Amino acid sequence: MLDIEKEPSQETPDPEPASDGGKPALSRKGFIITYPMFRYWNKKALATGMKSQPLNVYIHMPYCIQRCAYCWFKTTTLRENRLKEIDQYVRSVCRELELASRYFDLGNRPVETVYFGGGTPTLLSEENIDHLFAALHANFSLADPQITFEGEPVTLTERKAALLKHHKVNRISLGIQSFKEEIVFQTGRRDTEEQAFEAIALAKSTGAEVNIDLISGLAGETPETWEYSVRRALEADVHNITIYKLELYANTPYYSAEKSKEISLPTDEQELELIKYALGELRKHDYRPVNTFTFTKGGTYDQKHTRSKWLGNDNCAVGVSAFGSVGRWNYQNMNDIPAYTKAIERGDLPAFRGYNCTTFDLMVRDAVMGIKLVDLDYVRFRDRHGIDLLRTCDRELSELEAEGFVTVGAGNISLTDRGILFGDYVGRVLEGSLKKLSGESQGSRARVLF
Ligand SMILES: C[S@@+](CC[C@H](N)C(=O)[O-])C[C@H]1O[C@@H](n2cnc3c(N)ncnc32)[C@H](O)[C@@H]1O
Ligand code: SF4
Known part of the structure; x- marks a missing residue:
């Protein structure tokens, strides 16, 4: 030494x-x-x-059994016989894991989380799941990581659950969206309430921590249907409950159906009442927030992938449309599956756009993303960036405190429930405040990565 x-x-x-x-x-x-x-x-x-600096790995699987009417992710359905295409895609992802590990020199860094997101990773064949884990182990050093697998209830079979256990998947995240079938069916999904509960039981039986996703603000939701969903989510007695606010994207069938008045979505005010109700019930049952949308039983079961990324650790993201960051680089992969596969065949990393963060960007990022974890440790922030947030953002923090969005305690700036309800509002205020430190306007220095 x-x-x-x-x-x-x-x-x-x-x-x-x-x-x-x-x-x-x-x-x-x-x-x-x-x-x-x-x-x-x-x-x-x-x-x-x-x-060694911790590392996270994200693997995107774009295939689903249907395209849900609200979904904004890069996904593609199995309508045509796509099994061969999936095999080819998985081969490309395995190769990308190898290319990315070598390019960024990641092989010896301890991986603390692996996240299989989608799409619907539980749709993958057992062989393809085996291939992906083999590629992970061959190219990365897994340091007893939290391994999450996302899935839609109807796709989780007993054999698949056993295979996930075999590969040490210790967190299974199921998209439920609503426990009311009439709401679910309007989105194009076909999971019944019974199937949802069966999948939850199966996921739990593997010993993994189980998360379920609900969406607030789906078409047809009323206070009564929502109360039912929240009650059933609590009765499911899972480790994590995540509630996403519906984001309406222009490329979704929901968007056009809303415009043509085929469906009617709750207004912003109505949705706010729904999420307020859910937050109250979650608190009553000791589900505590670990970020602005995930609540864990007794505060014990963290969503470590999101936490690690938002604390500023690297995330090597692979697969079509996946976005990640390594060091100062942010990059996003191509959206088109054939173009993605071709790039990999040439031995190229398949990123189509990137952003080279300045030191200033990294500092603002730590504040904007860090506060999404509910408690922002301002001592750690000062150690990393040499900036005292309490002094620099003094006026804004006092206002946020007076308006009930944050509390400032020994060591942390913390979101109140009101701060959690308004998602990224506090982050945006901190961003504006910190940007005053910089003479130049931000966001204009994007550089292409590859
Ligand atoms: C990528 S999906 C994975 C789960 C699985 N494919 C399923 O749907 O059951 C992750 C979650 O994103 C959420 N989601 C998708 N589109 C959304 C949108 N437009 N607004 C809010 N949440 C959305 C859903 O709650 C979904 O469960
Ligand atoms: S919500 Fe899940 S199953 Fe539905 S399209 Fe999106 S990723 Fe696929």
Whole structure:
């Protein structure tokens, strides 16, 4: 290990800075060896500085049994016989895991979370699931990670559940959306309430932590149907309950059906009442928020993938349309499956756009994404960026506190329930406040990655 006690700082003292923080005295003495000066270096810093930086892996599986009317993800259905295409796609993803690991030199970094998202990863054949795990193990160092597999209830069979257990999948996330069949069927899905409960029981039987997704604001939702769904979600007694607010995207059938008045969605005010009700019930049953949409029983079962990413750790994302970040780079893969596959066949990484973060972007990112984890540790923030959030955002934080969105305690800026209800509002306020530190406007320096 480096012996800092014997570094040249002992024999060659750093030049003294100007005592009043102004201009230094004019002198030819005092050669600057390094910045920050050796006088600031210490043994304690070795504990964090010399640890390998944690890594997360995201794997996107775009296939689904149907295209749900509200869904905004890059997905494609199995209508035509696509089994061969899926085999080919999985081969490409396995190859991308190899290419990305080599390109970014990730092979020896401890992977703390792996997330199979979609689409519907539980649709994959057993052989394809085996191939993906083989590629993961061959190219990454899995350090007992949290491994999440997303799925739609009707696709989780006993054999598949057993296979997931075999591969040490320890978190299964099921899209339920609503426990009321009339609401579910309007979205084009066919999962009955009974099938949803069967899948939850099966997922639990593997010993994995189980998350279920609900969406607030689906077509046809009334206070009564919503109360029913929330009650059934609580009765399911799962580890995590996630509630997404419906985001209406222009490329979805929901959007056009809304415009042509074929369906009617709850208004913003009505949706706010629905989510307020859910939050109250979740609190009553000791489900605590670990981010602005996931609640865990007793606060015990964290969604570690999201946490790790939003704390600023790298996320190597593979698969069509997947987006990730490694170091300063943010990148997103191509959306088109044939183009994606071709790029991989050429041995290219399949990113089609990227963004090279400045140090300033990374600092703002830590605030904007960090507050989504409900508690933002401002001491850690200061250690990472040298910025005291309490002082820099003093006025905005006082206003947010007075308006009931945050509390500022010893060590943390924390979202209140009102802050959680308004999702990313606090993050946007902090972003605006921090950007005042920078003379130039942000967001104009995007550079293409590959
Ligand atoms: C990628 S899906 C994976 C689960 C699985 N495919 C299923 O639907 O059962 C993850 C979740 O995204 C949510 N989601 C999809 N489209 C959404 C939208 N437009 N607004 C809010 N949440 C959405 C749904 O709750 C869904 O369960
Ligand atoms: S909600 Fe799930 S099953 Fe439906 S289209 Fe989206 S990813 Fe596929």
